[in-house]
Amino acid sequence: MLPETTTDTSATPRSHWYPEREDITIYGILAALSDPTRLTIVRQLAEHEEQCPFDFLDFSSKQNLTHHFKVLREAGLIMARYEGRNKFIWLRRDLIDDMFPGLLDGLLHAIEQSNP
């Protein structure tokens, strides 16, 4: 019989494909952000160190969120890590700010001002 709490050590580390820095383009980033749900995800991630996919279920279904996270991840905007059964997602703010200085700040500020 299994103990009530288990540490999921048997699970193989789940890993995603991430773009190399040279494959991250401003066009890919803008395309990824040109969707209301994904822009909402990025706005919310920008206000937190990291979040669980669960935190976004108000905005979209689990299936749609999985797709949106994939698009954001492949554009170079987010990363994920696993801790046991929990998944944590964060915005790659340092990378994007380094590659495209002022892009995220300008964008997030513009959205905040306009409240679309």
Add this chain to the structure above:
Amino acid sequence: MLPETTTDTSATPRSHWYPEREDITIYGILAALSDPTRLTIVRQLAEHEEQCPFDFLDFSSKQNLTHHFKVLREAGLIMARYEGRNKFIWLRRDLIDDMFPGLLDGLLHAIEQSNP
């Protein structure tokens, strides 16, 4: 026999469809800008009061430019006017800056810094 120079007064005014202000969204703008040629057009327009389509033939074919101008126009980013046979295009900087303050500045600055 026609005189060598004619003023094209017989031509009906050519007009395009432009979105209403409430139909211009940040998502549409980001989608329109998520293309290398269109971003190049916008960068160049940002440095001039207005330009002729001819000025962009280094970046793309006439046919492709027509498509790109249409996408930018329908996103609310550019306007065009005709003067005789000449067409002039300009960036709707005032409108975009008013609707999404800092968006274009942040974007153009980020591109300049990153030189993609």
